[in-house]
Amino acid sequence: MNNNSFEKTGILARFIMRRDRVRLPVWILSFAVVSMVVAITFTDLYASVEERQAIAETMKNPAMTALFGEAYGMNDYTAGPMMAHQMLLLTAIVVGIMNILFVARHTRTSEEDGQIELIRALPTGRLSQLSATLLISTVVNIALALVVGFGLYALQIESIDLEGSLLYGAALGTVGIFFAAVTAVFAQVVESSRNAIALSFSVLGIAYIIRAIGDVSSEFVAWFSPLGWILRTEVFVNNYWWPLLLTIGVGLIFVGLSFYLHGIRDIGAGLFPAKRGKSTAHTFLLHPFGLALRLQRTGIISWLIGMSVLGMTYGSVLGDLEAFLSDSELMQELLQSSAGASITEQYITMLMSVMAMMCVIPAVMVLLKLKGEEMKNRTENLFSRAVSRLKVFGSYVGLAHLVGIFALLVSAVGLWLAGLAVMDDMMSLGTILQAALVYVPAMWVMISLATLFIGFAPSTVYVTWIYLGYAFVVSYFGGMLQLPTWLEKISPFAHIPEVISEDMTYGSLVVLTIISLIISWSGFILYKKRDLLG
Amino acid sequence: MPLLQATHVTKTFGNFTALDQVNIEVNKGEVYGFIGPNGAGKSTMIRILLGILQVTSGEATVFGMDAWKDAVHIHKRMAYVPGDVNLWPNLTGGEVIDLFTKLQGSSNKQRKDELMEIFDLDPTKKCRTYSKGNRQKVALVAAFASDAELFIFDEPTSGLDPLMERTFQEQVLKLKDAGKSVLLSSHILSEVEKLCDRVGIIREGKMIETGTLEELRHLTRMHISVETKRPILELASMKGVHDVVLDENKGSFQVDTEALESVMGYVSKSGIVHLESAPPTLEDLFMRHYESDEASQADEVGRDEQ
Structure with a gap:
């Protein structure tokens, strides 16, 4: 590695700021x-x-x-500990997502699109783009830490003091730096x-799952997750700063690793050389549906594995929950008086709605692939041949629905x-499946909303994410923040009957189905009629 | 009845008029050259013919069917190769060729293998490892392997080496012999000259010239650079001679095709020591139009031709 490796990092960093001059401030302010x-x-x-104690x-x-x-701090559960x-x-998870998307965009995506080649042909250093990206992500995370920290302190809430506020912000920023570094490593390892x-x-x-298992059953396990570390700051209660140093330290190791890997690989390549492939196509591939599935095979399989692991993680808590309930008389009384349902049932119902929302993500991503194909001028390959628009669009929409349902099922x-493994009297599979499928x-x-937007104009699809994010926020915070009911009812997930604890009702399900059919149908019509970008 | 016909096709994107009243006619067994500088509207026109874009006004038909409404029926009998071939990075070239020929409807394994041999393409490689030229070969093999009646090529040789360019030209001539029709968009005039029966020239969304090559050729000029024993001072005043640069006994100039005979007669009388002539280029053709339009934006002319 020679001493010109970081040449012009500063200019590239400013250029990254220029490209994201709207996006980054919006992220920071939203947090x-x-x-x-x-x-x-x-x-x-x-x-x-x-x-508070209730x-x-x-x-x-x-x-x-x-x-x-x-x-932590349950004996004085004020706003700070809450x-x-x-x-x-x-919030830390969302900060992680932001950093992953940011770093991938400015490293591997730029490289894939050929922009890095242009930049590297100019008198810039070999590591300049990577270091500029990490530099900006660090600046952004520090800014995020300070804005959130001082923002919270400015509220002048008694339990939210200056040190706690700054630690809270710093914890978020630290997680951001950690996942920026992780992404920088993966951007060197794989080609896309x-x-x-x-x-x-x-x-x-x-990291989330390890932390969940660790927090519930074994403190030791939680120490293997960066998310576990930042929770150990016991912010607003004990304010330990050293777990952040640990997180940053490990992050720095990843940064070093990413520089090293970047130095030893060729531009455009990953660490592993491309394998030879088949010289002829499998019959299954020779149909728009087969093609759509094949192109996204790895992603879909990963999502299915991920969702089943998430399901198991949540399920593994049920045993502890049961044991805890039988020990706590107070809890049993509380629940008896509040509703007819047991806390296990409430917990499962809540999980199902969370999991159903998460299962929308891979489904919408399948549809987004069609947008990506159009942006990269690849749909032209299909539509310049004897393939109708409905066949291609239908293949993607169909695949999206299948992926969504399969993800929910697993x-x-x-x-x-x-x-079943942790509880004595687990509900039947039928009950669980019904609770999910509802x-x-x-x-x-x-999904039909995403269908509509892709049919209308691919650039508008992001609205689906905003709506899904909204649905998630109202279902997550709805009870906690005691939001007005109509705000919750904007989300389709709020109209689903809680079949475990209540009787099954079909009215709202039928209405939702009809709405989605109408929206999907409009999407198909629009897609058939509009100019394609490529 | 022409095989492919565009009548007064206009296409606007917002305020921008990409195509303005464009007419194209390709008859059976004909190779039609569609030439124009970058951004002139060639690809937009082709996408309309493919049914990917819809006309704002006018009519585009292929095989007598509407290019937009009957796209699928038309495409069963048509093959297309874009100038910028975008393939799926994680599929191999062989897989993509199979997919394309299958979606096209016809496939001929023997012909496919033959073509892969001719174009020197390794089908086991992933598309992400292909260069631009190799990606074009994938699309070309898929197109030539089909039984289509009409072929549309949009700057198909822009990434090919000269050897492969010739292979491509041979294949197009074979199509022509077999009575197939070809629409070849290009900005390489030499290629168009070799292959095309008729040519249409588009600039800034308007067709500015159509006709057979012969009709067109007289519109063009030859580049001549010459060294003579005696000075050729009268050259500058001769009819049909342009852009004269004289330096003692050396000179370079352009000459209209119709004035070639008289000019060469004069030059040869001065005793030719050395003479080079270059065929008229697309650029010259456009320059002619700029001059006749008395437009002065000469720097907008495409300079990609060879």
Whole structure:
């Protein structure tokens, strides 16, 4: 490695800032605003000690620990500890996602699109693009830490002091730096940005799962997850700073590794040489549906594995939950009085809605692939031959629905299997499947929306993500923040009957199905009629 | 009845008019050259003929069917090779060729193997490892292996080496012998000259010239550079001579095809020591149009030709 390797990093860094001058400030501000709004809401919502301790009681069970992480400061569950317990982990995951997408975009995606080749042909250093990307991501994460930290402190809430606020922000920024580094490594190892993103997401997912298992059953296991580390800061309670140093230290090792790997590989290549392939095509490939499936095979399989592992992770908590409930008389009383349903049933219903929303992601990604194909001028290859638009579009839409339902099924079966292993009287598979499948019409609405947008104009598809994000936020925070009902009812997932604890009703399911059919149909018509970009 | 016909085709994108009242006619057994500089609207026109874009006004028919509405029926009898071939990085060339021929409807394994041999293509490699030229070969093999009646090539040789360019030209001539029709978009005039019966020239979305090569050739000029024993001072004043640069006994100039005889007569009388002539290029053709239009934006002319 010679001493010109970092030549012109500064200019490239400014160029990255220029490219993302809207995106990055929006991300940072969103994190700050959401954190501040939630902190205010917690303070207003649980004003008295009694209210705070009541909510603390409902949080003290393994299911909640699996979802949110270990709770600290439960004996004085004020807004500070609530933020640390209920918000830190989730926000950290989203910060991780932001960093993964950012780093992949400026490294492997630019390389795949041939932009890096142009830049490397100019008098720039071999490692300049990578170092500029990591430099900017570090700057962004530090800015995020400071904005969130001072933003929270500015609220002047008693339990949210200056040190805690800054540590809270720093924890988020640190997770960001860690996952930026992880992505930088994967961007060197594999040849496509899709795979680099997928691998980085799976590290994030595994980190969440390891932390969940560790928090519930063994403190030792949690130490293998960066998400476990940042929760060990016990922010707003004990304010330990050293877990952040650990996270950054490991992150720096990954940064060094990514520089090393970048130095020893060829541009455009991964670490492993491309294998020889088949000289003729399998019959299955020779149809638009087969092609759509083949192009996304790896991604789909990874999602199915991921969803089943997630299902099993959630299911594995059921045993601890049961044991905990039989020990706590207070808890049993609380639940008896609040509703007819047991906490296990409530927990499963909530999980099903979360899992159904997550299963929409791979389904919409299947449709997004069609957008990517069009952007890369590859649909032209199909439509310049004797293939109708409906056949291609139908193949992608059909595949999207199949992937969504399969993902839901494997996660439900995963949950049931894990529940079977840890519980004495696990519900029947039929009950679990029914509880899962009842969400399918809501998934249909989401997928049909993506269908509509791709039919209308591919650049508008992001609206689907916003809507899905909204649905997730209202279902996640709806109860916690006591949002008005109509805000929740905008989400299709809010119209699904809770079949485990209530009777099955079909009315809303039929309505959702009809809505999704109409939206899908419009999408097909629009796709047939519009000019294709390529 | 022409095999392919575009009548007064206009296409606008927002305020921008990409095509303005374009007419094209390709008859059976004919190779039609569609030439014009970058951004002139060639690819837009081809995408309309493929039914990927819809006309704003006018009519585009292929085999007598509407290019937009009957795209699928038309494509069963048509093959297309884009200038910029985008393939799936994780599929092999062989897989893509099979997919293309299958979607086309016809496939002939023996012919496919033959073509892969001729074009020197390794089908076991993943598309991401192919160069631009190799990706073009994939599309070309798939097209030539089909039993289509009409072939549309959009700058198909832009990534090929000269040897493969010749292979391509041989294959097109074979198609012509077999009575197939070809629409060849290009900005390489030499290629068009070799292959095409009729030519249409498009500039800024308008067809500015159509006709047979003979009709067109008289529109063009030869480049001549010459060294003579005696000075050739009268050259500058001769009819049909342009852009004269004289330096003692050396000179370079352009001459209209119809004035070639009289000019060469004069030059040869001065005792030729050395003479080079270059065929008229597309650029010259456009220059002619700029001059006749008295437009002065000469720097907009495509300079990619050889």
